[in-house]
Each structure stands twice: as C-alpha cells, then as structure tokens.
Amino acid sequence: MSTRGVVLACLLALVLAAGLGVLVTSARDGSRGDGPPRAEPLLDRMATPEQERAKEDSFGIRYLEPTLHRGTLWESRWTGTRRFDGVDPADPWFDADHGTGTYRVEDGQLFVTGEHPRMYVYDPEKQRQWRDVEVTVYFRRVADADIAYAGMTAVARSNHLETESGTQQCDTRGIGARIRYDGHSDFEKETSFPLNEAASNLELWPAGMPHQRWIGMKYLVHDRPDGVHLELYMDLEEGRGGGDWRLVNRLVDDGHVLGQVACAPGVDPRMMLTRSPRREGSETGLPNLTVFFRSDGVSRDGLVYKWASIREIDATP
Template sequence: MTVGDADASNSMGDRIKRSLLSLLQSPNTRKRLVFVIIIIIAAALLALALVLVILLQAVPPTATDLLSPKDRFGITRLYPTSPGGIEWSSKWDNGAARTIVNDVDPEDDWFETKHGDGTYTIDGAGTLTASGDYVRMYVHDPANEREWSENLEITLYVKRIDETEIVDYSGMQVFARTNHGTEGRENVNYCDDRGYGGLVNINGGWAFEKETAHHLDDGYTRAAGQRPSGELPLNTWVGFKYVLRNMDDNTKVKLELYRDMTGGLNGGSWQKITEFIDNGNNFGVDRGACRPGVDPALPLIHSFIDDSSETGKPMLTVYVRHEYGTMAYSDFSIREITPLP
C-alpha cells in the first residue's frame, strides 16, 4: 500500500466516524436506536420465559420433604415417598376458582377431564365438585412419556352429594396401573385398559376391581369386599387411601384400602378396611381377556404385561370416576412409594 492509499483509507475512515457521530447526535436516531434495543431485550426475555415454561412443565412434581410424616395438606402419609419419586397433589386450593368441562386444568397440566362427560367446579379453596353421568378425572404426565410407578399411595377425600340414577357400581372408583385411553383409544387398545381399582360404593361396600377386558361383559372382577358400616353418608367427608405395592421380588401385587372418618383431623385416623394379594392365580381367572392369548389373571406388573400393551405404556395414568350424580373431592394426592421385598 502506498502513502497515498493510506491517506485515502484514513480519510474514508474519518468520514465514516463523522457520519456515525452525526447520526448518533440526531434525536430521532437515538430514539430509533433505543426502540430497537428495547425490542431486542423484550424478545430475548420472551424467549427465556418460554424456555423456562417448557422446562418447568417437563419436570414432574416431587416431594418437598421426604421425611415429613404428612403431605402438603396435613394428611398422614402411611408410607414415605420413595427417593426421586413423583408426589403429585391437586391445585384446587391455589385461590383460582374455575370450571372445567372436558379439558386440562389451566392451573395444573397433570390434571385433565377429557375422557368422560361431566362438569368440574373448583372453588379455589381446596374443593372440586364433579357432576355428570360419566365423571372422569385423569392424572398423568402431560407429555404422555413418564409412567407412574407400580407402587403408589393414593389419597383423597370424597363427599357424596346426590345421585340422578343408582346403578350397582354407584360410588367412587380410583384406578391405577392403567393407560385407559390416555394415549391411544380405549375402545381400540383394550390391553392398555387393564387396571386395578379401589372402590367405595354408595351402599357402603369397599372392594378391589381388576379390569381385564374393557370391551367385554366378563372383563371385570372384584375381590376382598367389605362393608364396615352403613351406606356412604351424604354430605360427609370420607377419607380414602389406596395403596398398591409389588411384593415377592416383583411377582405379586398387594392392594390395601384405608378409611378416615375424622375429616382429616390431625392427619386423619386411618383404618384399614380391606387388603388383597394378586398372586396370578386368584384375580381374573376365567375372565375375559384383552385379546386372544393374553392371560387375564396376570398380575399387572410391567414384566408380565408390557409385551401385550399396545403403546408400551400400560401404567401411564391414575384416574378417578363416578357415574350419575354429584360428588365433591379434596386433598387429592398421588405418591410413588417403595415396593415390598
């Protein structure tokens, strides 16, 4: 480069600097620049917020205090939450009154009501009142990826309000170790419909139900029925705990039902009503099969049923149901616990 070329280059640089300084000294230019900077910052903050929302939705709810003898509602835990296990609890007490009809709870994407026909009114103070002919409340990973553990302690309080029709299964039913239309169609994926139910009938009966074939009249069977007192009382909170645990090196399933009649006072006074062990030869024998060649008596354990599951996720959901009437619910929690040896 010659001396002349260098002088020309320096002169050009000086002109560019003077032009930029002149532009920056202009009030209109400064306003535009500030506006552009604000837009860039706002876009960056929005992108960051979206990333945080996605990350928070992907993280399953977990226990905040594994050592506490009570859950966040102050209800006694019979068994501790397993390390790293999910501990979901309803968000009906978050101050946001709302009504849900066949939709996802806008305050909790783990809770949805899209599988039945009902109206779900949440008062924001802790109570959900469900009315309809086919009330269905599902709790599951919103991404339909993570299944529930086989070993669960499910707790809720139920209040019987009224019935529009009474059938032999009137009352509350809570099902676990099931998919039941959460992913796929329940009237197509019959092996994914299998599940264990804990039942409390309005006639006062408590029992377990095993669904072996949703599409068949003989695809259901009950066991260990008990009637500890009279009918399920009207307008009275009744505590319900349903415990499912594998045992004998994951070859059998132990089911337990507990009741509290104190309304949760001091964590509740939990009385065991009934229990049953599914050993593979005593629950579902000679009942309808979800498809030919599948043994309906199989304990609902991953190692026994995964190969017949249509989606490979036979334990994706926990759901609560009742028919033909109105019931109120509160203090609903699902916790993953440790299996028996």
C-alpha cells in the same frame, strides 16, 4: 528419535489425553473435575429432598409409606374458581377429558357432575409412568342416582386413555379400589374395557354410604414377591391429626385371583399388573401411564373432592 524418546512421547500423549477426558467430562456434568458431579435436575412433580423426608402432604394428611427417592408426586391444585370439562387449565396433569362430566373448582374443592365422570392424572409429556403408589383423596357424597357399585373409585396400573376405538384394549387394563354407594368396599380388575371382575366385597355401612360426610380414602398398590398388594384405608375424622387411617380391605393379586376375559388372543387375563414399565400386550408401551378417579350417575355438584394426591412410595418390607 531414540527409543527412550519415543517412550517418553507416548507417555506424554497419554497424560494429555487423560486430562482432556477429565475436561470433557467436567463440561458435560457441570463439575470442575475436582469434586462430585452435580445432581440431575428435578423434573416437574418429582419429589424434592424435603418432600422425601416429609411425613405428611401439603394438606397435613399423614403418609402411610415413605416417598420413593425422586419419585413422582402429584397434589391437587383446586384453588381459586374455575370450570372445565377437559384438561384442568391450572394443572396439565389433571385430564378430565374422558367419560361424560363437568367440573367446578372453588376454595380448594372439586365439584363433580355427570353420568360418567372420569379424571386421569399423568405426565402430559407421557415420559414417566406410575410405579408403586399411595393414592389419597377426601370425598363427600351429595346427590346421585344411587348406583350400587358407583361412589369413590381410584384405579392404578393402567393407561386407559383410548377406550372408544377398540384399538388399545390391552392398555385399558387396570386395578381399582372402590368405596361404593351401597355401603360396600371391594377391588376390581379391568382386563378388557369395559369388562371387569370384582373381589373382596366387604360391608362398611349397612344402610349405604352416608351423605354430606367427608370420607378419606387411601389406596396403596405395591409389588411384593408374592404378588401385587392392594390396600384400602379410610379416615372418618376429616384429616384431624393427619387422619385416623383404618385398613378396611386388602387383597393380594398373585396372578390367579382376578380376570376372565383377555384383552387380546394369547394374553392371560389373570396376569399380575405390576409396576414394570413393560407389559405383555400393551399397545403403547405405557401400561402404567395413568392413575384415575371415576364415578357414575352424579347429579349436579353431587360429588365433591378435596386434598387429593398420588405419590410414588418405597414400600420395601
């Protein structure tokens, strides 16, 4: 074969190889090769384009920050009637198999009973972790042991699924907001179960948290260059008009504010608990797996929840 023939044969081989590559790529991404690739399918509890554009949740409660693109979005499914003391049989993301508590669902509300009720919300496949979040819940105090620091607590930036064995102490770290039975609000940082430290204690009601009144709570946790921003909002209008959300407490944890007891030797207890999926000392590699609700000393059906949601947000300034 002549030199010219060899060159032509090589060019033809290159063209055929390029075409084959397009076909292979098209087969992999589901496209025909003459248009944009098809978008990745949405995962369970991943925000749809409609939810990303929405200004309120399915309960009509107004958002304070926009929804993160393809962010995780959980909303309570407390319809119908049922009882449980573990994972909610109607919602595998809602795991109440922690602490000591029993739960009853009726007509969109969750009735809580127990000395130490603990309710965790997380991906049951343990693949996705929470990042910046806006946590919303409405609660009503009915009957309890009047423990001052108890009440409505939401905790983020945590895993906390294993607390009894002592083998995952660094994964018990987390930072929460509290609206307390004694009428105060504050933030608490747990650095090694069961030890925590509270800060920014502000009085909301001089005579204590009222009974038989619906109180809306929003807890926002998001990273900024100066630290982890914690914001606590309250609505006393039972969601009318999306809620009259008033900022009642805030704190910036810059890594020097909270934390005295380390979860392990060499781990700084004051370190910021950021949205990063990796954290020094984490035993499971899933330090932000859960967001959870908790209280203490709750009498039978003594604390009621409704309209709960956890949503990843885009809090870019």
